[in-house]
Amino acid sequence: MIKTVLTVNPNNEIGTIAPEIYGHFSEHLGRCIYEGIFVGRDSDIPNTNGIRNDVVDALKAVRLPVLRWPGGCFADEYHWKDGIGPLEERRRMVNTNWGGVVEDNSFGTHEFLDLCEQIGCEPYISVNVGSGTVQEAAEWIEYMTAPGESTFSKLREKNGRKEPWKVKYIGIGNENWGCGGSMEPQYYASEYKKYQQFCKDYGDNHLYKIACGPSADDYNWTRELLSHVNKWHTKAISLHYYTIPYDWEHKGSATDFNEKDYYVTLRGTRYIEEIIDKHLAIMDELDKEHEISLIVDEWGTWYDVEPGTNPGFLFQQNTMRDALVASINLNIFNSRCTRIAMANIAQVVNVLQAMILTEGAKIVKTPTYEVFDMYKEHQGARLVESAVFNSETGTDEVRIPALSQSASIKEQNGVKVLTLTVSNASLTDEAEIEIALPEGFVFDGEAAVSVLTGDMHDCNTFEEPDKVKQTRRSENWSGRTHTLTVPACGIVSASCKVK
Ligand code: AHR
Numbered sequence: 001m002i003k004t005v006l007t008v009n010p011n012n013e014i015g016t017i018a019p020e021i022y023g024h025f026s027e028h029l030g031r032c033i034y035e036g037i038f039v040g041r042d043s044d045i046p047n048t049n050g051i052r053n054d055v056v057d058a059l060k061a062v063r064l065p066v067l068r069w070p071g072g073c074f075a076d077e078y079h080w081k082d083g084i085g086p087l088e089e090r091r092r093m094v095n096t097n098w099g100g101v102v103e104d105n106s107f108g109t110h111e112f113l114d115l116c117e118q119i120g121c122e123p124y125i126s127v128n129v130g131s132g133t134v135q136e137a138a139e140w141i142e143y144m145t146a147p148g149e150s151t152f153s154k155l156r157e158k159n160g161r162k163e164p165w166k167v168k169y170i171g172i173g174n175e176n177w178g179c180g181g182s183m184e185p186q187y188y189a190s191e192y193k194k195y196q197q198f199c200k201d202y203g204d205n206h207l208y209k210i211a212c213g214p215s216a217d218d219y220n221w222t223r224e225l226l227s228h229v230n231k232w233h234t235k236a237i238s239l240h241y242y243t244i245p246y247d248w249e250h251k252g253s254a255t256d257f258n259e260k261d262y263y264v265t266l267r268g269t270r271y272i273e274e275i276i277d278k279h280l281a282i283m284d285e286l287d288k289e290h291e292i293s294l295i296v297d298e299w300g301t302w303y304d305v306e307p308g309t310n311p312g313f314l315f316q317q318n319t320m321r322d323a324l325v326a327s328i329n330l331n332i333f334n335s336r337c338t339r340i341a342m343a344n345i346a347q348v349v350n351v352l353q354a355m356i357l358t359e360g361a362k363i364v365k366t367p368t369y370e371v372f373d374m375y376k377e378h379q380g381a382r383l384v385e386s387a388v389f390n391s392e393t394g395t396d397e398v399r400i401p402a403l404s405q406s407a408s409i410k411e412q413n414g415v416k417v418l419t420l421t422v423s424n425a426s427l428t429d430e431a432e433i434e435i436a437l438p439e440g441f442v443f444d445g446e447a448a449v450s451v452l453t454g455d456m457h458d459c460n461t462f463e464e465p466d467k468v469k470q471t472r473r474s475e476n477w478s479g480r481t482h483t484l485t486v487p488a489c490g491i492v493s494a495s496c497k498v499k
Pocket of ligand 1: 027071072073074174175298346347352
């Protein structure tokens with residue numbers, strides 16, 4: 001048994017947790033877009049304009065705030081004009097990055113922006129730098145956002161949409177150090193500046209421009225990029241970091257793993273904390289006023305694909321191990337909310353650490369989905385100071401901190417509601433945690449408590465879709481302290497009024 005104290009200080013508000021930290025990523029990769037999200041108007045699967053109703057409902061329920069599209073590596077070979085106009089005239093291209101399948105472009109700009117409207121989220125568009133042109137990018141922005149009578153707004157109208165869309169987030173290229181063109185940072189920075197210059201604000205649409213930042217611990221990329229771009233043309237730079245248990249050649253199975261693999265995975269995911277802090281230290285040096293934010297626009301676990309599936313489709317199962325990964329990452333992002341403006345887990349449906357898996361008309365919400373649901377009260381809340389006296393867990397070979405936590409406050413009509421999320425990585429010991437408020441504060445009434453736990457291998461399948469589900473209960477909390485039990489391999493969220 002782990003016995004410890006978690007102090008929470010509602011007096012010390014650190015910053016607002018951007019809802020976009022709970023963002024998502026959707027790429028033309030495997031069965032993410034096609035089958036997972038888009039089934040076409042003629043499908044027997046209930047849909048609205050070809051978009052699955054069950055998936056939209058599930059994503060609305062977790063208040064998905066922002067969705068990135070069309071990639072990923074796919075973005076730098078995507079030509080947006082291929083994906084507009086009559087379906088039968090759309091170009092059929094080969095998706096060279098992902099399985100060599102034919103992409104018929106039936107899901108394009110209109111379909112994606114319709115999806116965002118159905119979910120009620122912000123779109124985040126990744127424009128093609130690697131194999132595109134500045135003119136193509138500029139025209140795409142005009143097509144989506146310009147009011148009035150321009151050639152591209154008329155073309156949009158001809159294709160069925162008179163009103164311009166609001167598009168805030170644009171990423172200029174994706175992984176331009178790799179699949180997006182194998183560029184040197186200085187070269188990319190020049191390209192970035194040129195592209196962003198011609199991506200304009202139309203009407204009352206204001207672009208939030210994101211430059212391609214580093215891969216994992218490539219600190220040189222951040223230093224070079226930040227030496228060339230500034231707040232006048234860059235709101236944020238992106239970071240990509242995947243949790244791969246060992247290395248790219250030894251990723252291991254998503255479901256068949258042992259205790260050591262479990263702890264190695266969680267140790268790997270915790271490495272993002274060091275990576276983020278080192279990139280932020282460089283950004284602090286070169287952007288002293290903190291005018292450029294960090295966006296973790298791809299993160300999550302990456303294992304071997306499920307046996308028998310297309311290796312180019314990156315389809316993997318999702319267990320309690322992934323739930324712990326999600327919870328640890330979200331706590332890390334929350335704790336740096338003054339510098340992290342957005343984070344997008346990869347990917348939303350059927351790819352890598354997915355929220356949702358589909359098979360025909362069937363849908364499964366993964367343990368990772370449960371975590372996003374349990375954490376949703378943090379969106380837009382004020383992060384407050386919290387500290388836990390942590391203990392180590394693991395095997396003899398692999399030691400990691402057992403606990404991870406966030407605390408935030410939302411105030412409505414003068415009432416403060418504290419939300420706590422705590423995860424316990426230990427596979428053997430439950431944690432009995434005394435939550436302590438400072439003098440002058442008390443818990444005030446009913447607390448809504450959710451618990452997610454199970455064996456590390458537990459996952460939701462099409463045969464058993466509800467094996468891993470949060471259990472909800474309400475408790476009466478009063479006084480300055482309350483003892484919360486977090487099961488081994490478990491996550492707890494609790495919201496309670498404080499005064
Ligand atoms: O998410 C899968 C791929 O991982 C993305 O296409 C790419 O950006 C990253 O390397």
